[in-house]
Amino acid sequence: xxxxxxxxxxxxxxxxxxxxxxxxxxxxxxxxxxxxxxxxxxxxxxxxxxxxxxxxxxxxxxxxxxxxxxxxxxxxxxxxxxxxxxxxxxxxxxxxxxxxxxxxxxxxxxxxxxxxxxxxxxxxxxxxxxxxxxxxxxxxxxxxxxxxxxxxxxxxxxxxxxxxxxxxxxxxxxxxxxxxxxxxxxxxxxxxxxxxxxxxxxxxxxxxxxxxxxxxxxxxxxxxxxxxxxxxxxxxxxxxxxxxxxxxxxxxxxxxxxxxxxxxxxxxxxxxxxxxxxxxxxx
Amino acid sequence: xxxxxxxxxxxxxxxxxxxxxxxxxxxxxxxxxxxxxxxxxxxxxxxxxxxxxxxxxxxxxxxxxxxxxxxxxxxxxxxxxxxxxxxxxxxxxxxxxxxxxxxxxxxxxxxxxxxxxxxxxxxxxxxxxxxxxxxxxxxxxxxxxxxxxxxxxxxxxxxxxxxxxxxxxxxxxxxxxxxxxxxxxxxxxxxxxxxxxxxxxxxxxxxxxxxxxxxxxxxxxxxxxxxxxxxxxxxxxxxxxxxxxxxxxxxxxxxxxxxxxxxxxxxxxxxxxxxxxxxxxxxxxxxxxxxxxxxxxxxxxxxxxxxxxxxxxxxxxxxxxxxxxxxxxxxxxxxxxxxxxxxxxxxxxxxxxxxxxxxxxxxxxxxxxxxxxxxxxxxxxxx
Numbered sequence: 209x210x211x212x213x214x215x216x217x218x219x220x221x222x223x224x225x226x227x228x229x230x231x232x233x234x235x236x237x238x239x240x241x242x243x244x245x246x247x248x249x250x251x252x253x254x255x256x257x258x259x260x261x262x263x264x265x266x267x268x269x270x271x272x273x274x275x276x277x278x279x280x281x282x283x284x285x286x287x288x289x290x291x292x293x294x295x296x297x298x299x300x301x302x303x304x305x306x307x308x309x310x311x312x313x314x315x316x317x318x319x320x321x322x323x324x325x326x327x328x329x330x331x332x333x334x335x336x337x338x339x340x341x342x343x344x345x346x347x348x349x350x351x352x353x354x355x356x357x358x359x360x361x362x363x364x365x366x367x368x369x370x371x372x373x374x375x376x377x378x379x380x381x382x383x384x385x386x387x388x389x390x391x392x393x394x395x396x397x398x399x400x401x402x403x404x405x406x407x408x409x410x411x412x413x414x415x416x417x418x419x420x421x422x423x424x425x426x427x428x429x430x431x432x433x434x435x436x437x438x439x440x441x442x443x444x445x446x447x448x449x450x451x452x453x454x455x456x457x458x459x460x461x462x463x464x465x466x467x468x469x470x471x472x473x474x475x476x477x478x479x480x481x482x483x484x485x486x487x488x489x490x491x
Numbered sequence: 492x493x494x495x496x497x498x499x500x501x502x503x504x505x506x507x508x509x510x511x512x513x514x515x516x517x518x519x520x521x522x523x524x525x526x527x528x529x530x531x532x533x534x535x536x537x538x539x540x541x542x543x544x545x546x547x548x549x550x551x552x553x554x555x556x557x558x559x560x561x562x563x564x565x566x567x568x569x570x571x572x573x574x575x576x577x578x579x580x581x582x583x584x585x586x587x588x589x590x591x592x593x594x595x596x597x598x599x600x601x602x603x604x605x606x607x608x609x610x611x612x613x614x615x616x617x618x619x620x621x622x623x624x625x626x627x628x629x630x631x632x633x634x635x636x637x638x639x640x641x642x643x644x645x646x647x648x649x650x651x652x653x654x655x656x657x658x659x660x661x662x663x664x665x666x667x668x669x670x671x672x673x674x675x676x677x678x679x680x681x682x683x684x685x686x687x688x689x690x691x692x693x694x695x696x697x698x699x700x701x702x703x704x705x706x707x708x709x710x711x712x713x714x715x716x717x718x719x720x721x722x723x724x725x726x727x728x729x730x731x732x733x734x735x736x737x738x739x740x741x742x743x744x745x746x747x748x749x750x751x752x753x754x755x756x757x758x759x760x761x762x763x764x765x766x767x768x769x770x771x772x773x774x775x776x777x778x779x780x781x782x783x784x785x786x787x788x789x790x791x792x793x794x795x796x797x798x799x800x801x802x803x804x805x806x807x808x809x810x811x812x813x814x815x816x817x818x819x820x821x822x823x824x825x826x827x828x829x830x831x832x833x834x835x836x837x838x839x840x841x842x843x844x845x846x847x848x849x850x851x852x853x854x855x856x857x858x859x860x861x862x863x864x865x866x867x868x869x870x871x872x873x874x
Contacts, residue, residue, distance in 0.1 A: 254574035260822025294500025
């Protein structure tokens with residue numbers, strides 16, 4: 209390398225923002241994660257232009273995986289037009305010049321905060337979920353060394369006890385989003401917090417899901433066709449979010465994850481893309 | 492709907508950015524030049540470089556200006572910039588004994604080997620708010636009462652690389668010698684994540700980059716707080732000075748100096764008193780950070796020895812490693828401002844469900860609705 213090239217390299221903007229060395233670090237972690245479904249792979253999380261806790265982990269996974277021919281969709285709470293989604297999409301597109309879309313069917317990479325699109329994804333698509341708290345055991349254990357032991361030995365008794373206590377005390381499992389799942393019969397894993405509604409989509413899915421936790425420096429994965437079971441007892445059914453009689457004010461669907469609109473005493477789809485296309489008869 | 496005013500994502504962001512930019516660039520005073528910041532806000536620049544883990548005074552000054560003086564934000568800008576830069580070379584490890592001091596004090600002795608060099612510090616300056624606009628240049632003459640100075644300096648006032656107190660303690664067999672012979676490569680926290688159980692070099696790297704206030708708080712919390720107690724150390728060395736940066740020459744393979752950086756270095760002498768400890772010896776904690784930031788380096792040295800002595804009995808190591816980074820704590824705190832309606836709706840649904848169960852009226856509508864969902868969930872129910 210010549211001095212001129214060195215000087216020049218200091219001003220060149222790399223494809224997908226990160227330098228190639230950093231991307232390789234992330235890709236190695238992704239490969240490990242895919243090989244061991246549900247296992248949290250530690251990785252050297254880089255500082256991104258977005259703050260920790262604002263999708264820096266998902267962003268790193270996306271930028272390490274993306275190629276010039278990809279089509280990107282970014283959603284926050286199911287909404288393509290949410291501020292954080294718009295901001296992340298702007299950053300990804302600005303540093304890669306890839307095509308952007310809101311249509312879940314057209315995207316090859318979907319980065320999401322807390323939702324899986326209603327439209328079933330295919331084997332040609334990659335779902336990247338932003339993760340605030342990757343450690344599923346944190347609610348029952350604070351010591352990191354102990355948590356590592358519990359995962360290593362598949363010792364999830366504390367999880368079961370806490371689930372049992374919840375049920376006994378409340379008559380219903382009150383865990384809401386980020387519901388714990390058993391992946392491939394081996395690792396208990398936190399589901400980002402996506403709502404319980406989305407969890408069935410992860411089971412034996414056609415698509416690869418990558419989970420990126422930037423602040424906590426972990427990447428984990430659910431490869432296609434992997435068994436994903438929500439933790440529950442044999443005689444207690446796992447429940448998704450149901451509100452009797454609720455339908456979307458805009459598209460009249462009742463079979464999506466609905467969010468409440470108190471000002472209109474009603475509900476709308478959290479997935480704005482699905483809702484829009486439903487109204488256009490395009491689903 | 493959700494963030495009504497904030498929807499239309501991109502437009503709202505652009506408008507917000509414009510507001511920030513205008514506030515920063517408008518105003519009746521002259522625009523702030525980078526050299527004004529490096530010249531006159533030296534400690535802010537140093538703190539930003541330290542927390543960013545990057546020696547770059549001019550870039551730190553730019554970051555400070557762009558962040559409107561917000562130190563954590565400026566450190567974020569600098570670190571985010573750094574993560575886009577390729578590594579051009581790996582530095583050759585430099586011995587801290589090469590530090591060329593600008594300031595050095597040894598609180599443990601009145602007359603240590605080498606100079607007590609007060610240097611540039613505000614420690615003894617009265618905290619009187621200066622309300623005049625005059626730029627003072629003169630030096631006040633020392634005309635007050637006092638005794639003649641005791642001329643007992645060993646290395647001479649001009650000795651800029653004095654031997655450290657630790658050497659003296661070692662010679663007198665007062666300090667435990669924990670030096671290792673295998674000399675492993677330092678743990679690089681930019682390439683490998685840290686978790687409890689990492690080597691000491693990782694712990695020191697984390698603290699060197701930590702947010703100053705977080706380290707000070709963690710230290711003080713353990714002095715006065717509920718977590719247990721760490722002992723107040725005696726400072727052996729507090730140094731501020733220049734350290735060379737060296738790399739291997741790509742052609743000759745010989746080490747060459749590329750430049751130098753300013754660092755703060757401290758050594759904290761710990762009085763060992765545990766049953767299983769060498770009670771007739773001292774042990775020493777170490778702190779070093781980029782720039783002039785003594786609060787940080789002292790807290791770091793005390794926490795370093797405290798974690799070592801704790802030996803995993805408490806969660807102190809986890810606290811040091813996992814909770815002191817300014818970008819991580821601030822970023823996560825501020826993420827609470829993001830919309831959370833998907834998760835909140837799910838929580839509300841559980842509240843309603845809980846009530847239905849409690850009142851015994853898990854009503855038919857609900858049961859029917861759940862039944863409708865059976866197709867959706869059959870793959871997982873009871874699987």
